[in-house]
Amino acid sequence: xxxxxxxxxxxxxxxxxxxxxxxxxxxxxxxxxxxxxxxxxxxxxxxxxxxxxxxxxxxxxxxxxxxxxxxxxxxxxxxxx
Numbered sequence: 371x372x373x374x375x376x377x378x379x380x381x382x383x384x385x386x387x388x389x390x391x392x393x394x395x396x397x398x399x400x401x402x403x404x405x406x407x408x409x410x411x412x413x414x415x416x417x418x419x420x421x422x423x424x425x426x427x428x429x430x431x432x433x434x435x436x437x438x439x440x441x442x443x444x445x446x447x448x449x450x451x
Contacts, residue, residue, distance in 0.1 A: 372396055387425075390417035 371391045373381035378393040378400060392404035392414065407413055426434045 387421070390414050390421050 371381075371388050371393045372395075373388075373393050374396045376384065378395055381393055382389050392408045394400050394404050422428075422430070426437070429437050
């Protein structure tokens, strides 16, 4: 993720969904420090997996996209969640 307006620490505090991500400053000054762990041991991988289960209910790939579409259609139809 790229934080366009906030320092990365403030971005993470404001947007909880960014916490398992590697956030880069808009001027790319933190690009190397984000790429090194992301392309190496990836210490945030387990956190992302947990968040994916939490937010997507364990669905992945096309399955999660279809679930999202069904949910959005239900909102548009007025059926709600």
